[in-house]
Amino acid sequence: MPLTRETVLNTLKTIADPLTGEDIVATGMIRGLRVAGGDVRFVMEIDSRRFADMEALKEEAEAKLASLEDCDDVQIVLTSHSDQATPPERPKEPQPIRPEPAPPGTSGPQKVAGIGRVIAIASGKGGVGKSTVAANLACALAAQGRRVGLLDADVYGPSQPKMLGITGRPTSPDGRMILPLRNHGVTMMSIGLMTSGDEAVAWRGPMLMGALQQMMSQVQWGALDVLIVDLPPGTGDVQMTLSQKFVVDGAIIVSTPQDVALLDARKGIDMFRQMNVPILGMIENMSTHICSNCGHEEHVFGHGGVAAEAEKIGVPLLAEIPLHLNIRLAADSGTPLAIKSPDAPEAGVFRQLAAALIDGGKA
Numbered sequence: 001m002p003l004t005r006e007t008v009l010n011t012l013k014t015i016a017d018p019l020t021g022e023d024i025v026a027t028g029m030i031r032g033l034r035v036a037g038g039d040v041r042f043v044m045e046i047d048s049r050r051f052a053d054m055e056a057l058k059e060e061a062e063a064k065l066a067s068l069e070d071c072d073d074v075q076i077v078l079t080s081h082s083d084q085a086t087p088p089e090r091p092k093e094p095q096p097i098r099p100e101p102a103p104p105g106t107s108g109p110q111k112v113a114g115i116g117r118v119i120a121i122a123s124g125k126g127g128v129g130k131s132t133v134a135a136n137l138a139c140a141l142a143a144q145g146r147r148v149g150l151l152d153a154d155v156y157g158p159s160q161p162k163m164l165g166i167t168g169r170p171t172s173p174d175g176r177m178i179l180p181l182r183n184h185g186v187t188m189m190s191i192g193l194m195t196s197g198d199e200a201v202a203w204r205g206p207m208l209m210g211a212l213q214q215m216m217s218q219v220q221w222g223a224l225d226v227l228i229v230d231l232p233p234g235t236g237d238v239q240m241t242l243s244q245k246f247v248v249d250g251a252i253i254v255s256t257p258q259d260v261a262l263l264d265a266r267k268g269i270d271m272f273r274q275m276n277v278p279i280l281g282m283i284e285n286m287s288t289h290i291c292s293n294c295g296h297e298e299h300v301f302g303h304g305g306v307a308a309e310a311e312k313i314g315v316p317l318l319a320e321i322p323l324h325l326n327i328r329l330a331a332d333s334g335t336p337l338a339i340k341s342p343d344a345p346e347a348g349v350f351r352q353l354a355a356a357l358i359d360g361g362k363a
């Protein structure tokens with residue numbers, strides 16, 4: 001039986017704070033609990049003056065959880081937000097990254113130091129391949145010599161770590177600057193890695209704004225030519241915050257050819273226009289199905305709907321990406337097709353898209 005969150009919490013409830021007798025779940029010190037397969041991770045937020053007691057509780061929790069039948073790995077990080085200094089001999093472990101409310105009084109879109117351009121990849125609807133496009137575009141730009149960052153801003157579940165084959169967790173040695181992860185020449189940070197999914201879903205307003213601001217300005221991106229931001233679908237808080245708080249140099253809207261996806265894409269375009277974000281263009285994904293056995297082409301979701309829509313609203317059609325098994329297999333394997341088989345015919349579209357953006361001075 002897989003390890004459940006409930007089993008973990010019930011186990012933690014058997015451990016009591018020696019000072020108050022209260023169990024450690026009831027004290028509220030357990031934060032950011034994430035149970036995935038047999039892996040358990042969480043933060044214990046403690047009063048640093050009671051470091052020795054808390055270290056003992058942490059060890060007890062580790063031992064009890066590790067002894068559960070289906071538990072493979074336990075990672076607990078102690079953190080303190082009191083003003084008291086933590087004992088000097090501890091801790092060399094990276095501090096956890098926590099979303100903070102946005103600082104009050106910041107106004108107007110800001111440029112992020114060191115980042116040449118910010119390009120948002122958006123879609124009206126989920127599942128149209130926005131993350132696939134973002135990952136392949138980022139890799140294709142890196143392969144053409146650009147210094148590229150990829151910010152996965154999907155609060156509901158990160159997909160970029162998997163697509164880019166990144167398994168580590170971001171760390172923050174000083175509890176402030178966040179060290180991003182890197183693969184295939186792309187520096188990546190995912191907002192979904194900051195906390196457990198169920199916490200993130202509850203983020204609204206200031207919390208979300210703060211998390212996004214941290215991602216943009218507290219991540220050590222290094223000098224970048226372009227930062228690609230993979231947005232969640234729709235026109236919600238993340239989109240609004242990004243374009244209100246940061247200079248977004250352009251948005252690319254990904255859609256499948258069906259009317260319903262197009263309808264939502266139009267709403268996205270309207271929102272960016274209202275926020276004065278230039279629309280670089282639209283991309284039709286899953287445009288034509290190319291059979292991986294015989295190469296036969298067919299239009300599963302219709303074809304040309306995005307081209308017609310782009311013309312109607314006066315924005316360029318940047319690419320038509322085929323629906324091809326290799327695109328999915330490569331994404332699932334952690335090496336986007338633009339890197340895995342850059343010369344495959346179905347990968348050419350990403351190379352051309354990257355080249356066109358570079359030539360047009362957009363990336």
Ligand SMILES: Nc1ncnc2c1ncn2[C@@H]1O[C@H](COP(=O)(O)OP(=O)(O)OP(=O)(O)O)[C@@H](O)[C@H]1O
Nearest residue numbers: 126127128129130131132233322323324327328331
């Ligand atoms: N052109 C394509 N050919 C084959 N498979 C594709 C293509 N584009 C996307 N996919 C697959 O479709 C699925 C959804 O794609 P993806 O996660 O990129 O969508 P999304 O729009 O980012 O979704 P969400 O908004 O839910 O995050 C993935 O399994 C992906 O590998």
